[in-house]
Amino acid sequence: xxxxxxxxxxxxxxxxxxxxxxxxxxxxxxxxxxxxxxxxxxxxxxxxxxxxxxxxxxxxxxxxxxxxxxxxxxxxxxxxxxxxxxxxxxxxxxxxxxxxxxxxxxxxxxxxx
Amino acid sequence: xxxxxxxxxxxxxxxxxxxxxxxxxxxxxxxxxxxxxxxxxxxxxxxxxxxxxxxxxxxxxxxxxxxxxxxxxxxxxxxxxxxxxxxxxxxxxxxxxxxxxxxxxxxxxx
Numbered sequence: 001x002x003x004x005x006x007x008x009x010x011x012x013x014x015x016x017x018x019x020x021x022x023x024x025x026x027x028x029x030x031x032x033x034x035x036x037x038x039x040x041x042x043x044x045x046x047x048x049x050x051x052x053x054x055x056x057x058x059x060x061x062x063x064x065x066x067x068x069x070x071x072x073x074x075x076x077x078x079x080x081x082x083x084x085x086x087x088x089x090x091x092x093x094x095x096x097x098x099x100x101x102x103x104x105x106x107x108x109x110x111x112x113x
Numbered sequence: 114x115x116x117x118x119x120x121x122x123x124x125x126x127x128x129x130x131x132x133x134x135x136x137x138x139x140x141x142x143x144x145x146x147x148x149x150x151x152x153x154x155x156x157x158x159x160x161x162x163x164x165x166x167x168x169x170x171x172x173x174x175x176x177x178x179x180x181x182x183x184x185x186x187x188x189x190x191x192x193x194x195x196x197x198x199x200x201x202x203x204x205x206x207x208x209x210x211x212x213x214x215x216x217x218x219x220x221x222x223x
Contacts, residue, residue, distance in 0.1 A: 004155075033211065042200050042213035043156065056210050090155060100146050100163070100204065102211075104155035 004093050004105035012111045013081050021076040021108045023091035031055070032074040033102060034066060035090040043090055049074055050096075078110075086112045115139045115205055117214035124220045125191055133186045133217045135201035143204035145177050145184045150216070151197045159199075160186065188219070196221045 005024045013019050025032050031050045035043035045058035049068035063079040072093070078085060088109050092102035117137045125131040135145065144163040148156040162168055162177035162184060174187040188195055198216040205212060 035211075035213075040216075042202075042216045044213070045211045048211075058210055092156075100144050100161045101158045104148075104157065106155050 004091060004103050006089075006091055006105040006108050008108060009106070010109045010111075012113065015081055015083060015112055017081050018077065018079045019081060019110060021078075021089050021091075021110070023074045023076070023093075023105055025072045025074070025091075025093035026103045029093035029095050029103070030072050031094045031096060031099065032068055032072065033092045033094070034074070034076045035092065036060075036085075037088040037090055037107070039087075046076070081112045083112050086110060115203070115210070115212045117201055117203065117212060119199075119201060119214045119217045121215070122218045122220070124222065126222050127191055127193060129191050130187065130189050131191060131219065133188075133199050133201075133219070135184045135186075135214055137182050137184075137201070137203050137212075137214075139203050139205035139212065141205040142179065142182075145175070146202045146204075147173075147175055147186045148200045148202060148213075149197050150200065156200065191221045193221050193223065195219060 007022045033048040034046040037043045046060050047057040048055045052068045065077045068074045088107045090107045092104045094102045146161045147159040150156040160175035167176045172189045177184040198218050200216045201214045
């Protein structure tokens with residue numbers, strides 16, 4: 001059984017640029033959720049995709065967007081990067097949109113300068 | 114809106130028992146989960162309560178009282194490796210949004 005993987009591990013971008021983060025779900029999982037975690041805080045829910053459709057969204061602006069592909073891998077895109085976007089971005093996969101048990105990837109550390 | 118409250122820090126010694134409390138306010142409620150996160154690591158699922166009462170998984174137990182909007186995680190026979198941050202999380206807004214608490218940093222001393 002393959003766990004959740006994310007790429008890249010670390011990324012440095014300049015304010016105003018765009019970034020794409022990638023996530024491969026655990027084998028057999030059809031749901032992926034994305035979170036932003038600032039240092040010393042809990043993960044903040046960005047959105048969830050279930051079978052390629054957005055299934056819920058947190059309080060993030062439209063410049064945060066995502067995709068889920070037929071193989072259930074996923075992307076998080078952030079446009080017009082701001083300094084406050086610097087954080088750890090986590091994806092989590094689960095079996096079904098209402099599954100309470102999520103499996104998290106190791107995260108991508110994004111630094112915006 | 115949604116909010117969860119947890120103590121920011123808890124310290125205990127090896128072999129002791131510690132309880133981490135979580136109170137929540139949500140527009141809907143679909144269960145309380147607990148996650149553990151070591152420094153530099155990813156959150157890992159520990160426990161879930163959908164109904165009132167106690168759930169036990171090895172050294173860890175979790176409790177929920179929906180009438181009090183309150184739950185706790187109980188860690189027994191503490192080990193050094195239990196030093197980590199612990200987050201409670203709820204599903205609300207018809208189960209589509211996950212809300213994590215601010216986290217409790219547990220330090221286990223020898």
